[in-house]
Amino acid sequence: MCTPKLISRQTFLKASLALAATPLLRYVPAHAAAADVSEVAPGVFVHQGRYEVQSPENRGDMANASFVVGSEGVAVIDTSGSAVMGRELRDAIRAVTNKPIKYVINTHMHPDHVFGNAAFVQDNPTFVGHYKLARALGTRSQGYITANKQMLGEATFKGSEIILPTLSIKEPTTLDLGDRTLLLEPQPTAHTDNDLIVTDSKTNTLFLGDLLFSVHVPTIDGSIKGWLALLDEMGKRKAARVVPGHGPQTMELPEALEPEQRYLATIAADVRRQIAEGKTLAEATKTAGFSEKDAWKLFDQYHVRNVTAAFAELEWE
């Protein structure tokens, strides 16, 4: 979609390698009003979001959105950041299959992953999320709606709604799509307090949501300690491929996790040192983690907020 410019050569090569290792089966180009999606494994389709913040031009198309086609139905995994993008994703699904859309799964609460849900209401699916997703969306819904309406513009935002899960996942749970199942695993607080990992059994594809950022700087809206601990666990997993929440369509474990681990570990180390030296939050936001500046896109937009979140968490240690 857009060629990474700011990322380091090393990161870029790694991302390219990860892509090269998984040949694309089908590329379904955007036609009429359908989102462009690629079939990254049999029956597994991914639309790649842009490395941008919400704007009327990108219509909230920032996060990766996926769907898995089984013999008896389809599951959507994240729905992009507006009803109009959700509709285009739905059109892309309909270009591939006429099977019923049985499940709409949100990997977590963020607007760029959930505002497309509204486009699937007509399919009467089960909306699925982490058991803390409903509370998280509830406390933030008004803010999310106001902010996204403003950033996308009234016309583009039109029809976007917060739709709460009708199935809340507290324990690992399996959803049946006919010839394949999806395993849903709720995670402890990391990127947010409502992160869900989805695994397609048939192709061993892991959908990590925003537990994995690539190219796009990670954003901390949960717990930096929890996230670093979870990344250690995720690194031990075996998967044919992983789909990040932001980044290329597919990547490979464990290399895919390394830049994000380094970014978060750098912030944690810098912030802990400054807290030990008696420095203030305002001082930390001017220096902590800035060695990572050239390794990520959107660093200027999110990094200081990440340091703020890390400081407010780590000062309680």
Next chain:
Amino acid sequence: MPHTFISLAKACGLAALAASLLVLGLPDARAEENVWPILKEQAFGDRPIQEEDGMVVLETPSKVEDAAIVPLTVRVPPSVKGELKSLTLFIDKNPDPKVATLTFGPAAGTSGERSFSTRVRVDNFSHVRAILETADGSLHMTTKFLAAAGGCAAMQAKDPDADSADMGKVIVRTFPPALDSNPIWAAQVMIKHPNHNGMQLDINTAKFIPARFVKEMTVKRDGELVFQLDGTFSISTNPNFRFTFSRGEENDLDVVIVDTDGTVFEGQTHPKGS
């Protein structure tokens, strides 16, 4: 299958996550009206206020990244001598514009650079004001403009379950000056407290979480008053304060915090040990 659409009657600006939209600069109508004359009248009557006379300095971030946790620092330059009576912080456009009033005691010091920092919610593009009252009763104000929005309705707690498990935990720290001759010490008080402002929706009950916030904090050094603070929910979740106090014998700090539910929280530090 049923699904739930949320519609809320009550709004309080934008989400913290929308901080990046601030560059767009779209203040809502409230930002246009000047509420300061009313606030001033309520707080200080017709007393004259000197503006920007260098007696008090306010530091705010050049760009607000998270409107739910905006660090503010007030400094009284060393050139200002003598006791201080009070310090009041306002954020004009917040639902409760008064952030806090500090009434100083004898242990607040009479010289050196005195300072006070906290973290606040900012609900709208707003002026932020610090008004210092000196020993002679004169008032001195400095003002900054903050382009931030949405700190009030935004649920700042990223991990509410972990936070409520630690509710009421108080940490008090003191920082001796680099030079022994410096009569001013620094300290920090932090408390795990949601400082609920009554503007956050509880999805399980479909009701707004009742307001519950730190109302009063008293800080004493070796039994002498440093300051008493009257606070509001403009102070961020997990209230955090940095301040200076005058050097004493033991430099033991005792802190008593009372919230709007009447719950009392205490913390202390004894730098020399006990």
